[in-house]
Amino acid sequence: LKRSSLPTRPTHIAVLPTSLALAMAEEEEGNWDNTCEEWLISEGYCYAAGLAQLEDGAFYAAAPVKDEAGWGSIHKEDHEEAILQDDMSEKKMTVNEATCLKTVADTGKAPPEGLWLGGVKYTVTQYDAKF
Numbered sequence: 001l002k003r004s005s006l007p008t009r010p011t012h013i014a015v016l017p018t019s020l021a022l023a024m025a026e027e028e029e030g031n032w033d034n035t036c037e038e039w040l041i042s043e044g045y046c047y048a049a050g051l052a053q054l055e056d057g058a059f060y061a062a063a064p065v066k067d068e069a070g071w072g073s074i075h076k077e078d079h080e081e082a083i084l085q086d087d088m089s090e091k092k093m094t095v096n097e098a099t100c101l102k103t104v105a106d107t108g109k110a111p112p113e114g115l116w117l118g119g120v121k122y123t124v125t126q127y128d129a130k131f
Helices: 018-027 032-041 066-074 097-107
Strands: 013-016 048-052 059-063 079-084 090-095 115-117 120-123
Touching (some): 032 066, 048 066
Antiparallel strands (some): 048 059, 079 090
């Protein structure tokens, strides 16, 4: 996933399917937050990482762990956004980020309101259902 804006830090958030997370857990001890931190954040690949349930798209782990910074980067409670429509008008829509993530996981495409994580809109640039 790539951020819509151009930050000065790494521009990727890792959202891993549960099957890959289970493989990671076999190698690591500790909680899921720490596993995300070690495998993805400490290597400098991502500025945030999380594990979400495939069933509903809800996150259950986040990194960086310190001060729960990962949660601020990957999750925001339901929020209203002005979404640009095909006719260039804007429509106010309620964004449920877990539902957005589940839609992307199920279809490979963002829902009409887009893919939002941590209150930031992202663009789906690649999707591989076999991953």
